[in-house]
Amino acid sequence: MSQRSCLSVILAAGEGTRMKSAMPKVLHAIAGLPMVAHVVKAAEAAGATGVALVIGHGADEMRKAVQKFAPKAETFVQEKRLGTAHAVLAAREAVSNGYDDILVMFGDTPLIDAQALAAARQKLAEGAAVAVIGFRPPSPAGYGRLIEKGGHLIAIREEKDCSDDEKKIGFCNAGMMAVAGKHALRLLDQVGNKNAKGEFYLTDIVEIAGAEGLNVVATEASFESALGINNRAELAEAEAIWQARRRREAMLSGVTLIAPETVYFSHDTEIGADTLVEPNVWFGPGVKIASGAKIHAFSHIEGATIASNCDVGPFARLRPGADLRNKAKVGNFCEVKQATIEEGAKVNHLTYIGDARVGAAANIGAGTITCNYDGYSKFFTDIGEGAFVGSNSSLVAPVSIGKGGYIASGSVITESVPDDALAFGRARQKTIPGKGKELRERLASAAAARKKAAE
Template sequence: MNSPSCATVVLSAGLGTRMRSAKPKAMHEVGGLPMVNHVLRAVAPLSPERTVVVVGPDMPDLERAVAPAQTAIQHDRQGTADAVKAARAALDGYAGHNATVFVVYGDSPFLKAETLQRMLDARDEGAAVVVLGFRAQDPTGYGRLIQDAGGDLTAIVEEREATPDEKAITFCNSGVMAIEAARLFTWIDRVGNDNAKGEYYLTDLVAICREDGGRCAAIEAPEAELQGVDSKSDLAAAEDQYQQSCRRAALDAGVTLRDPSTVWFSFDTRIAPGAEIGRNVVFAPGVTVEEGAVIKDFCHLEGAIVRQGAEVGPFARLRPGTEIGGGARIGNFVEVKNAVFGEGAKANHLSYIGDASVGAKANIGAGTITCNYDGYLKSRTEIGAGAFIGSNSSLVAPVSIGDGAIVGAGSTVTHDVDQDAIAVARGQQVAKDGAAVKFREGRAAQKAKQKAEK
């Protein structure tokens, strides 16, 4: 976006006591990403010169989550103006010509860059303070935005102070603001705390700006875009809203969803047109599915790439570092972790393939596992192109199976197998004629004796 200069302050110091969680409110996830990171992604297209996330004391996880954004600590949590004041040092010297400071909230994951751009445009047209509002279906509890006949914002009236006519207004304050940088802290220093909570509210800037002859404006966005999260119930509603949006976008892009309401996306899920997704599929972060790939029912994918025309599932799990090559097949109850399957390779049943590479057109038999962990270190298994691994085999890493090699069913392979060799590593079969009859007779007699003794 081509924008005037701006900086961003993201208010994220809230403990979220109504969330009933030790995790900071802004760290709760929607679509697999902390809410505060959704907000940072919305701000990024405006290329802010500075981004400051205001956190509370002892929030190291939040500070790590927002890096490399700078953080500032609000120690006493005395209201929104106090929170912005905590960012003063981080914004020191930022007051260029027509520069703007956005104040946004870390618990509003649906905020859009396009909306922020409209606020910047209003600043560029001469408004010193721009407030983002929405038309509430139920305005109860919200501050009302009062406008004059020309559309300028004249006041923000809290509901407890509103007249009956003002309470009838449905244009409500979201809290998001764009403020002239040069006068921001001069105005904040004039904010008082003569209110029921004894806190310093950023909304007072509208009155202070107008006292100084500045113009204030209000920009409208859909209520759903400005949904905040204050409780676990709100978080569940936000997740539902996010998933519905992702499902609509996937369908509109040409992805087949067999039962859209049972498919769950993450913030970075990438599914190409022409892919088919079955029922009850979960895409955790870091998944790409290419054109023509099929993900069957009850699969869980995370940190994985599924190439063109591959099939996964049903009941398969792909873990981080996995790449399934074009036309490859991963079947039911197969788990793959940090492994690459070449084109046309197959693991159709009940296998674990971890820390491995599987060559093109190799076949992994049912029950095969790569023994990749010795209790201390992970080691890799290399399976060559066209190799055949018999059912119920254990490949003890580090080990290499050559191109075209065959491993007999039930083998435990601890040494490399050369190209086109056959490896069988299992105990010799021994058969004793009639022994089964004697075994059954003996066990039956023992059982009868125990029963009689009772």
């Protein structure tokens, strides 16, 4: 089958009115990725060499989004919604390009797995003209039934048209199918619209192919894989299923999740073996974690790279561009953005490091901030290897702290500090005996006068 070419036609023209959203339904995200992108990824994993996306509502928005996750996909607009067969034929130009296999999928089934698609393609490789993907829901009510006879699929029967015996069938239509490319257009062009809705139904090609003596079969996907999303409640259910799959995958690959149900991954999270993740951690897009790291509770991480044996959190926020090198530490209530924390450096608590480099083995004291933004532009702070920055220091960028430099606590540093230098950037303390008592009395008297005036 590896030699067979395959086109995936993904139907994504539905308006999704039940989502109650101005955004096209299939652009709503699962694990930070539009649900239609999950479908594209599954198709590609099953060997699809081409993608034809049939769109309708929000066509311009869809095209813009597609460029991000499927830049080589062709888009076709279904101007009028006249049924699923009509939607596939909107991509006639792509379907006619001589592909061996045509996979027909739906953009709102983000949990479909590549194995189910590959199994349908395998049936085509074995000689079937059509392979319909079915599933077994907990209750078949409302689903079209797959009617089989002698190992062949002879019809897809809508529930309202089923006999009493057919209603007992638990094997239902998931909507997706694989069609041999050499038969696809001929079968699709024979689909009529003589039905109550006047629409062209893709399911009709089962009986059309059977009438031609072609082999039509059914394959089976899991119930979860075939779930379609129609509203935000179902979107949340799909998210939960996706997260449960990903957590199990992570744990089986050697990651310790102390409370798995509280950890949330993104579609592209990479996490190495022997990493420990404590409860209530959220991974946004673009996170890469090497082996042996510790991610403590209530940390929020996105767009960050974390090297081996780093220590993060609790209550840490790593924003895009955070780059933690081997054995670096970012502790509680710290935020790091667009900054490199080099090997063995420590940013322990209550600190903001943005647009900066913290050199190897440097120590950043509590309450330190890099003042990187002047309201118009961002500036860089460079902190050298082995430097020590005392607590409650403000480093006003652009500025550099040399190798081994020492910043006294409470300093505001506006000029660069040479290697091994000690810098104070604060006013000299002055103590006036008795002045505190005098100040309290003056303030109390003023407060009393204001109160009396208000009465």
